[in-house]
Amino acid sequence: MLCSQTALWRDPALPHVESRRACHSRACYKAHSHPTFSIGAVDAGHSHFSGAAHGQERLTPGTLVLVPAHRVHACNPEPGQPWSYQMLHVDAEWLNQLRQESGLGGAGPCEPARICREAAVYVQFCELNSLLFSSASNSEKDAALITFLGDLDFAAHAPLAAAPALGATALSGLIAHLESQDPAQLSLEVLAREAGLGRYQLIRTFRTATGFTPHAYLLNARVNRGRQLLGEGQALAKVAYQLGFADQSHFQRVFKAHVGVTPGQYRGR
Known part of the structure; x- marks a missing residue:
């Protein structure tokens, strides 16, 4: 029988980001929200997500969800089944500042979560998270975070010049x-x-x-x-x-x- 494991990463030198990995979890969550911009990735198993624009979505391995700050949502495995996932939380004010540097406005209130099923983006997210959990320097981790968020998130809000x-x-x-x-x-x-x-x-x-x-x-x-x-x-x-x-x-x-x-x-x- 596989055991559930959870790993947390945070660093006082990078207070605007933290990450979590959960393997073979059966935990279920009530509808909730975060003060952060959050990205979840399904690694194994299937789950049901509420909080997107079109109601409940079934998530398969390799799917990402991008949840704006304060958006009510829930994501739980199929009944009786384990799943594995990653969850990244980014400080909303830090992200808004990054957007403004690129000439974009901050995220609007009550924006729905977005679903991303692109295999290449999932691979990039996994590489970013592996870097965060590694012994790489904080400057390298921060640069990778900025690159990933900019490539994934900014173009979705407005066409970049x-x-x-x-x-x-x-x-x-x-x-x-x-x-x-x-x-x-x-x-x-x-x-x-x-x-x-x-x-x-x-x-x-x-x-x-x-x-x-x-x-x-x-x-x-x-x-x-x-x-x-x-x-x-x-x-x-x-x-x-x-x-x-x-x-x-x-x-x-x-x-x-x-x-x-x-x-x-x-x-x-």
């Missing part, structure tokens, strides 16, 4: 600034202010110009530098420290995701 173009000089200056930073200390807020953009606007603009978000660009540059240092025979722990990773395990995870082998395998020892 094309990302502002960065001139060659501005882009070169931004890249030089990025490459001088410690990944753990990189501040999207500072970068955006220097570029005269909102945080999500900066991500869109930089991604259009380079194919990377700022954090992804910096991680890629650090991995390339890591390949050089490992090729010189330096120890894994020393390389991870020099490159500003939180710990050796984080370096190994990022390196393998970029290169396809672990740092130790790459070094040949």
Whole structure:
């Protein structure tokens, strides 16, 4: 018999977001609301959700629900059946500020929840949540959260204008600034202010110009530098420290995701 398990993630350094994972749960909830913008994802089993625009919806694995703050809703498994799910809560005022930076208004009162059944979005949500539960730096987690919310949520409220173009000089200056930073200390807020953009606007603009978000660009540059240092025979722990990773395990995870082998395998020892 499978046991029910619940894992919670929160960090005082990122007070605007928290997450929960529940596996093989049979818990049922009365109709309720949250003061946060909430995203739920069904991982396994089937459930019934109330709070969307068209009444009760049956949710299958891979489905997301986006619930505005204060929207009354309920989501429960089919009678007698377990289900597994993830739940992300984002501070409503923090999200409204992020929207306003991109020229959008805040969420209106009593908006219905939205259902998303796109497989690619579910995968992106799972990647975000895995990152939140990992040892990645807080700046990397925050950047991933902003990117996901902007890509998923903002376009649903109003068509986004094309990302502002960065001139060659501005882009070169931004890249030089990025490459001088410690990944753990990189501040999207500072970068955006220097570029005269909102945080999500900066991500869109930089991604259009380079194919990377700022954090992804910096991680890629650090991995390339890591390949050089490992090729010189330096120890894994020393390389991870020099490159500003939180710990050796984080370096190994990022390196393998970029290169396809672990740092130790790459070094040949």
